[in-house]
Amino acid sequence: MMPARLLASLLLLLLLPATPSAFALDFKSVGAASVILYDTPSAKGTRMYLAPRGMPLQVVSSYGDWVKVRDASGDLAWTQARGLSAVRRLVVRTPGTRVYAGPDESSQVLMTADKGVVLDLLDPNAAAWARVRHRDGIDGYVRANDVWGL
Structure with missing residues (x-):
């Protein structure tokens, strides 16, 4: 008999292809005002650059009120979620x-x-x-x- 953990993992692998939306990339854009992109999820972090209004960003992860984003050049940075818009x-x-x-x-x-x-x-x-x-x-x-x- 197969251990329960292994069985659960196999079932999960079988179900994953049936849910492609679970892997959809999450894109947002910079809202009405420019946002500062930091190296850490804190305003005390190092400022990397200013992202202009309307710039599209891929949301990679979130941490409290902060989101880790990727820009068009592939660079990763953190910004406050409230500065982003759902407009694509x-x-x-x-x-x-x-x-x-x-x-x-x-x-x-x-x-x-x-x-x-x-x-x-x-x-x-x-x-x-x-x-x-x-x-x-x-x-x-x-x-x-x-x-x-x-």
Whole structure:
């Protein structure tokens, strides 16, 4: 007979593939004001840099009122959770990213975005293409490989 702990572990492994949302990445964006990113979950920690309003961040973990986040360059830091917003944004990571009228490259090009441009994510269920809006009101699609924050 199999020990109970081993049996429970095997059952958990069998159930995990059935719950992909449990592994979904948690993205937030910097709220109405810029936030300071620290090396530790404390305002007494070393200030690493100032994250501008709207910047997307991946929430990695939380500790009390603090969250550990990853930025588009992969750097990890801590910030206070209250400074983040649930609004989803993406940042362009490929220079000259094209925003298309439809989700394919044969669609009309509406604009070209430079690396670092922040776009609002309009459809959180994006796969190969993400529906986005630029702050100037242009609404279109970008290839998911050209942006960070999904």
